[in-house]
Amino acid sequence: MTEKRKEFSHCTRIEAIDLLASNFECFPENSELGDGRLNIAIKSDHDHFSVEEEHKYQVFFDIDVEGLNESEETVFQVKVRYCLVYDLEECGSNWKEEERDFFRERSSLMHLWPYLREHIDRLTSDSPAPRALLQLLPMPTNENDS
Secondary structure (H helix, E strand, C coil), X not given: CHHHHHHHHHHEEEEEEEEEEEEEEECHHHCCCCCCEEEEEEEEEEEEEXXXXXXXXXXXXXXXXXXXXCCCCEEEEEEEXXXXXXXXXXXXXXXXXXXXXXXXXXXXXXHHHHHHHHHHHHHHHCCCCCCCCCCCCCCCEECCCC
């Protein structure tokens, strides 16, 4: 798989990162976050298709971020759905399913993360909930459905 990692970077070009849906709920009565924590759940799926002679690869992410206070009460909850669209060159159109899964779970999530991080920061900083900053690199548990 190591050789494939090098090949992935030469086979893909990001065409779009789209926020398809965003839902934010805030519970100000629980806003004493103190030593609270964030729960992050990520579910992803993907689709490979062709448009004319170009090969496209879409990765969808459904992400839930929940801010909890010290008492484990929900302070806020964000649910988002993103779609990343890649243009695949010829080498990418021949990926095996396990290679697509590898790309989706590692590379696509890294491409999305700065946008998700900024979105959560903006939502929480403009609300009665305490400001939430996601870690610089994604470290959540994935729940993937292919």
